[in-house]
Amino acid sequence: MDSHRFAKRVEQLAPSSIRKMMGIARRLAQEGKTVYELNMGQPDIACISGFQEALTAKVREGHICYSPFIGETYLRETFARYLNHHFDQRKVKHLVVEKENVLVTVGASHALTSTFLALFDPGDEILCVEPFFSPYSGFMAVAGGVLKAIPTFAEQGFVLPDDDQIEKSITPKTRGILFNSPSNPSGKILSEDELTRLARLALKHNLYIIGDEVYREMILGDQESTSLLQVQLEAGLMEKFKNSFIIIDSASKSFSLCGARIGFVVGRAPIIDNIAKVVAHTVASVSDVVQYGVARAYEQILSDAEYVRNLRHTYRERLDVAMIAIKEYLPHVVAPRPDGAFYLMIQFPDLEDVNEYAMFLLERFNLGGETVAVTPAASFYLTPGRGRNEVRLALVYEPEKIRRSIFIMGEAYKAFKVYRGLEKKASLR
Numbered sequence: 001m002d003s004h005r006f007a008k009r010v011e012q013l014a015p016s017s018i019r020k021m022m023g024i025a026r027r028l029a030q031e032g033k034t035v036y037e038l039n040m041g042q043p044d045i046a047c048i049s050g051f052q053e054a055l056t057a058k059v060r061e062g063h064i065c066y067s068p069f070i071g072e073t074y075l076r077e078t079f080a081r082y083l084n085h086h087f088d089q090r091k092v093k094h095l096v097v098e099k100e101n102v103l104v105t106v107g108a109s110h111a112l113t114s115t116f117l118a119l120f121d122p123g124d125e126i127l128c129v130e131p132f133f134s135p136y137s138g139f140m141a142v143a144g145g146v147l148k149a150i151p152t153f154a155e156q157g158f159v160l161p162d163d164d165q166i167e168k169s170i171t172p173k174t175r176g177i178l179f180n181s182p183s184n185p186s187g188k189i190l191s192e193d194e195l196t197r198l199a200r201l202a203l204k205h206n207l208y209i210i211g212d213e214v215y216r217e218m219i220l221g222d223q224e225s226t227s228l229l230q231v232q233l234e235a236g237l238m239e240k241f242k243n244s245f246i247i248i249d250s251a252s253k254s255f256s257l258c259g260a261r262i263g264f265v266v267g268r269a270p271i272i273d274n275i276a277k278v279v280a281h282t283v284a285s286v287s288d289v290v291q292y293g294v295a296r297a298y299e300q301i302l303s304d305a306e307y308v309r310n311l312r313h314t315y316r317e318r319l320d321v322a323m324i325a326i327k328e329y330l331p332h333v334v335a336p337r338p339d340g341a342f343y344l345m346i347q348f349p350d351l352e353d354v355n356e357y358a359m360f361l362l363e364r365f366n367l368g369g370e371t372v373a374v375t376p377a378a379s380f381y382l383t384p385g386r387g388r389n390e391v392r393l394a395l396v397y398e399p400e401k402i403r404r405s406i407f408i409m410g411e412a413y414k415a416f417k418v419y420r421g422l423e424k425k426a427s428l429r
């Protein structure tokens with residue numbers, strides 16, 4: 001059969017393991033199996049109330065309009081106020097953000113792709129702290145950029161390697177550094193010292209530095225998140241830094257608004273104006289009614305500190321339950337307690353390829369008709385072989401369901417070992 005070829009960039013756009021597991025989980029659910037979907041970072045809790053009220057009121061007005069391609073002024077202003085308030089409240093010295101520094105996008109995903117398209121040419125190399133949110137690979141492939149890993153390790157608390165180690169990966173093609181803190185999947189929060197080191201390296205080698213801060217509010221322990229807006233450098237360097245950094249943010253996680261698809265890029269006005277050109281020439285503009293709803297969500301947390309406190313409490317409680325359940329039902333695994341975001345990485349030291357276990361758990365196993373979808377972690381790494389014995393869990397259910405899910409994982413693990421013949425046979429001796 002004659003067929004036209006597709007663009008080369010599409011060939012690199014394989015479905016992520018997160019989406020692959022979601023497809024299977026949804027099919028099994030349709031067939032009547034109960035699947036706890038711990039594979040997706042889709043919060044189960046109801047969205048923030050202000051969003052619904054403002055969205056409904058705006059829709060009732062009956063005029064649904066194109067929006068300026070840079071975003072609605074009221075949302076850009078409110079988001080800038082929220083950011084400044086976030087740091088002021090904690091008495092943290094920071095760069096003050098104004099609406100000119102804010103671009104509205106279709107979620108953080110579109111913020112990232114638009115930024116990559118605006119900053120990088122095909123063949124440019126971008127260093128990325130590993131493990132990382134796996135869709136970064138696809139977002140970068142669209143722009144033709146090449147991701148290179150800055151590896152970090154659970155056994156070392158995911159601390160950044162020394163500067164000279166990082167510098168070994170910098171070539172004449174390197175144009176940027178990308179990180180996510182608090183991190184999906186590791187939960188690592190980069191310290192101020194680590195952020196400053198990355199900023200200095202970026203400036204030394206003339207690189208952009210892009211910080212994905214979508215989990216800013218999701219703190220699971222005592223360490224607060226840090227931001228590129230807090231980096232303090234000598235006056236001469238500070239000016240260059242202001243022209244080099246970009247922050248990515250989103251309403252998806254903090255407000256349980258994944259489906260609203262509102263994200264942000266924050267940076268100096270000329271950078272924002274250039275990234276806005278990509279928005280103008282791709283989606284033209286972001287939904288005006290949804291921007292209205294999201295602006296109200298930010299107004300709500302500006303006046304109600306309880307919202308974020310409750311959010312943190314909810315996820316901490318889930319994490320506590322998960323850690324206890326892991327000790328009880330999966331005692332042989334390695335699962336470091338994360339500091340932020342809402343994921344858990346679990347290493348199975350005795351499995352070579354965790355995919356087989358994950359598929360066994362999802363497709364072949366059930367306890368009373370129930371099973372669990374997890375994400376095999378290899379796609380969170382660029383370094384060959386890494387993540388092959390790890391899975392990621394998202395803490396997106398109430399505590400009892402998380403405990404039940406981990407119990408099912410433990411039972412499935414015992415059954416899997418028997419199924420694969422991994423269990424040692426009893427000796428006659």
Ligand SMILES: Cc1ncc(COP(=O)(O)O)c(C=O)c1O
Nearest residue numbers: 041107108109133180184250252
């Ligand atoms: C680190 C990170 N960045 C970006 C995104 C994309 O967020 P959005 O839903 O706003 O596109 C996610 C979603 O899970 C994420 O975990």
